[in-house]
Amino acid sequence: MLDTxxxxxxxxxxxxxxxxxxxxxxxxxxxxMLAAAVPARAGQQVLELGCGSGVGMLCxxxxxxxxxxxxxELQSDLVALCARNIAANDMEDRLRVAAGDIRKRVSGITPNSYDHVFANPPYFDSLRHRASPHAGRATARSEADEADLGHWIAAMLRHAKPGGGLTLIHKTDRLADLLAALDPKAGAIRVIPLWxxxxxxxxxxxVRAIKGSRAPLTLDPGVLLHQPDGSYFPEVDAVLRAGAAFPA
Incomplete structure (x- = not known):
């Protein structure tokens, strides 16, 4: 029964x-949109860091x-919620959630074994932004001193297999930090602006990257999300409302 x-x-x-x-x-x-941008194929192994209630995994x-x-997922209440959501969508045969800290070895999660790793790291530096008064939201949205953007990128690299893909979404003003964390352990970096x-x-x-690649960075034209009237462009609406792949 659903509680209040x-x-x-x-x-x-x-x-x-x-x-x-x-x-x-x-x-x-x-x-x-992040889940739609992961270029996974049937039969591949994928890992989401900081999966929360399971939105990205399920999509x-x-x-x-x-x-x-x-x-x-770090927060125990969200681990339980994610497990319920996996069961409610009849996906227990191919989805699972593990409780753990991305900086450490997590039981059942094998390093260097995933075809793709994706993440939506906390957007805000806690030293420069006021944290949300809601503890769970603050954890999800603000970097803790012990788990900054560098730790998230390191965890993505640690779990991807050689040649595996990395996909993440972040604020544009953190792009320099993100690229510095990826270098020199990943290449073929594609930066896709969202206008x-x-x-x-x-x-x-x-941002997409390949672990161990030496290919150069590419700055894509990007994707325009909203039409002048505020509605989504059809290809973006198809991502959000029909589960289509990201148009880039």
């Missing part, structure tokens, strides 16, 4: 059903039905 602290919602036009906190960290367009699983996806509206600076970027 949680809501039950539908994602991807009803392809996914999700129980999530009424307050705190909830499903976002960023998490859905990716809906798009790539035969991928096997693991998740690591909210034409003529405005990109506030988000999706």
């Amino acid at each position: 602290d949680h809501t039950r919602d539908a994602l991807l036009g009803g392809l996914i059903h999700l129980e999530q906190p009424r307050r705190g960290q909830r499903a976002s367009a960023d998490a859905v 990716l699983a809906a798009r790539v039905p035969k991928a096997r996806i693991d998740g690591i 909210s509206k034409a003529g405005q600076p990109a506030k988000r970027v999706i």
Whole structure:
């Protein structure tokens, strides 16, 4: 039975059903777009770091039905919630969540073994931004002193197999830090700006990279999200409401 602290919602036009906190960290367009940008194929092994209630894992699983996806989550209440969401969507045969700290070895999660690793790291440096008064949301959105962006990138690199893919979404103003953390252990980096509206600076970027590659960085033209009337462009709407792959 659903308690008053949680809501039950539908994602991807009803392809996914999700129980999530009424307050705190909830499903976002960023998490859905990130999952759509992971270039996973059927039969591959994928890992999400900081999977929360399971939004990214579930959305990716809906798009790539035969991928096997693991998740690591620090907050014990979200681990339990993610497990319930996996069961509610009948995906227990290929999705699983493990409780753990991304900086440490997590039981059942093998380093150097995943075809793809993806993450939506906390966006805000706690020294420069006021943390949310909600503890769970603060943990999800703000870097802790002991787990900064460098730790997230290091964990992605540690778990990807040689030649494995890395995909993440972050704020544009953290791009320099992100690229510095990837160098020199990953290459073939693609930076995909997300333009909210034409003529405005990109506030988000999706970054893809290949562990161990020496190929040069590519700056993509990016994706324009909103039309002048504020609605999503059709190809972006297809990502958010129908589970399509990201158009870049």
